[in-house]
Amino acid sequence: MSVLEPRDADVTAPVVDAAPAPPEGVLGRTYRALSIGIVSVVLLIAFEATAVGTAMPVAARELDGIPLYAFAFSAYFTTSLFAMVLSGQWADRAGPLAPLASGIGAFGAGLLLSGTAGGMWMFILGRAVQGIGGGLVIVALYVVIGRAYPERIRPAIMAAFSAAWIVPSVVGPLASGTVTEHLGWRWVFVGIPVLILLPLGLALPAIRR
Template sequence: MSALEPRDDVDVPPLAVDAPAAAESGGVLGRSYRALSIGIVSVVFLIAFEATAVGTAMPVAARELHGIPLYAFAFSAYFTTSLFAMVLSGQWADRRGPLGPLAAGISAFAAGLLLCGTAGSMWIFVAGRAVQGLGGGLVIVAL
């Protein structure tokens, strides 16, 4: 007998959830939760991908924008405003629900991406990263 085969001599406690209701919903990828689950995973994936891309492209961006002395500010601006936005998002979501901070966060993140993508100087790029941090902090807590 392998470890994966069921055993008859073991008592299995009853599930704490209603088994028929759980079977009907199909779990997180069932019909009723599929769009929400895909949306949540997509938002988290895009924010994580952006962080990886920025880490990779930052040396070239700083050099092209003549902002090597401000290199660290591009990272710290994101993390500082993200921390602030996490606290704000938690309070906002507790009072009014998660939809407001989620929508505002996605909008701010997109605006920050646009600002960074069109930056002509390193200071504008750092400002864009700060706006992205606000958006990322709002989104991650709201999710």
């Protein structure tokens, strides 16, 4: 009795499923521009916050504003608290793009006001405008994280935010002291708005998308 061999047509090839693509991280193609942009913005805000403490005594002395020295700090923190509340409500109504762009603009304008101030009260006004900008930006960035990043990679971008505050606390005072000594305290303020253009160009188009 013969054994019948199966015909080729009767043989079904096994179906092999393609391996799933690895999930993207914060520096994957989808999120790279956004991640670099918003972390760079936080880095510059943190650098300004740490650098001011080094340049402020020199600025107050040159502007004959030692009696008003404390107002330069309190103006920033008072307006930033107000702006944080405003930014949250604004982002809820219109999304984070508008408060973020407005905050970056106000932050840069405040830096320029302080850096070009001819008197202490103008310097304090610049610090108040900086506070408005900083408060708008920080809250809007957290809204961006909640809307743009899936839950599995949010811890990674939050860790990057934390690192962006730690690094300037180490190098900020040294860099600010060097700039103040060799170029003058004004450059600590007027130099940052130029540096913020690159992260702004990366972050805003990605947030709009």
